[in-house]
Amino acid sequence: MRSVMSGNEAIARGAWEAGVTVATAYPGTPSTEILENVATYPDIYSEWSVNEKVAVEVAIGATEVGARCLSAMKVVGLNVAADPVFNASYVGTPGYVVVVADDPGRYSSQTEQDNRRLGPYAKLPVLEPATSQECKDFVRAGIELSERFGTPVMLRTTTRTSHSKGLVELGGRVEKTDPPALVRQPRYSLLPGLTRTRHQELEERMSRIRAWADESHLNRIEMADAEVGIVACGAAYQFAREAFPRASFLKVGMSYPLPEKLVRDFRAKVRRLYVVEELDPFLEEQIRLMGVQVDGGAELLPRWGELDPYLVATGLARAGVPGANPIFTTQPAAPVQGLPMRPPTLCPGCGHRGVFTVLSRLKVFVAGDIGCYTLGILPPFNALHSDICMGASIGTAHGIEKALGATARDKKNRKVSVIGDSTFFHSGMTGLLNIVWNGGSSVVIILDNRTTAMTGGQETPAMGRTLSGKEAPAVDMEALCRALGVSRVQTVDAYDLAALETSIKAALDADEPAVIIAQAPCVLEYKIKWEPWVIEADACTGCMRCLRVGCTALGVIPAAEVGREKDLVTIDASLCIGCGVCAQMCRFDAIHAPAGKEG
């Protein structure tokens, strides 16, 4: 049977077919749908772990009793998980595939790192699927490879492969015959004294995998015109195939370690050899290290951003490579000029809006974090001044305070951290503990919208349910912060501007750490839509103060159109969810709750 699947859906299917019984992840674009789909297979225990590090640790534990496992994360998730991933390699975890979804083009990520580098760094094999079919098949191949050599295997996708759809031939599930059993395995203890020979064993394991790569079906030569030979993998292979339809290809499925004999065979078969890949010259470096002559690679293509057939065709054609598809060598039509900008913005009714309206008014430095609230950086708020990586808001604000020393309490040096609830659980809690321990007095505002909104509304430990929809204890955020040692903890309605302002000012004046939990459930996730508010045209003076909340439900009708002296603000009833935040900005009482709903 065949089915149309995205790469991520196919990876989930691959996990099921490969007999995976435990799957873990923390959400992050472009990897999120993997676990959302795995969760639809009842044979697999799946969970959102609180972060990527924990996700990998859970999987390592599961391999210890013989389970087949899969973890998934986005590009920067691997940075968080790096410690257990490296150590999993040293342990040698059979039956374990770590999916890492990279993001050339930075469609949704802070960095554009090429995580294939982890292969040689952590000494584990890297597989790179180019189609949805391969996404599915390579999970199975990865589990087999992992069991055969006792190594974790990295399956590296990119946004293009994860989110493109294609036909996938479905197969059955291959369960492990032996049930899980807790048998003590000395190799799971990485005590330095006991593991002196482990590095050497790793290198030997890698040599065996390198030799196996030459026989593996994951790599193949596709001979056509022998004039031009291209080595490529993943999405870059698809782009290169379109750009040079008559060329011969070494289609690489395992990008680390490369199949050396196959590379040499291919070199011998073609007159000129090129390497086409996105981001780092990862394949090219390996090929050059083999002493194999490469006629062109990294210098012909951009080293950042996503490739496409046009970039590949023109890049190689400029260097005199023949056979480029003429469709892709002519300059594509220039984008239409003069269209209005549509910058990303908080949803109408988003609870984060009130917090940034107040912070913008208070003019404090805001150490931000990663989530929907990162949009506080944009106009009209301009109220977020740094955002580094998940959880960093709390540590960076503490660093600012310590570096400023005695001047940290000066009015001009006041600062707060803002962090979402999911991010707080992911890696903010430790930052807060650090403040308490090291005598900081930061103000931390947790933007509690009861979900992981940025990535599509995944469950958090405070939501009272798990990924699979099971009921779970809902973490009490206030109690958690108190347990971490903060005495000054307050929960505030995120739609109440006056209460927010009072609470933030008081916290800034206090000489101790403070946590303000600004609460308003995500309007999208919880489908919140109260009655829209209305503008009383006669009372509206056209001062535009209400627009400072940056709500897209508010619009402006030019004065001439309504026969007034000043422009008139309007509310789009289809967008307004009735939060009333704009009304709190109005000094003329011109914005009202619908009749009969006041108070």
Ligand SMILES: Cc1ncc(C[n+]2csc(CCOP(=O)(O)OP(=O)(O)O)c2C)c(N)n1
């Ligand atoms: C290490 C890492 N993992 C995952 C992500 C993807 N990601 C970006 S923001 C975010 C969480 C957002 O949730 P929350 O903090 O609750 O804020 P909200 O979007 O709900 O406002 C996630 C998972 C990331 N950027 N970095």
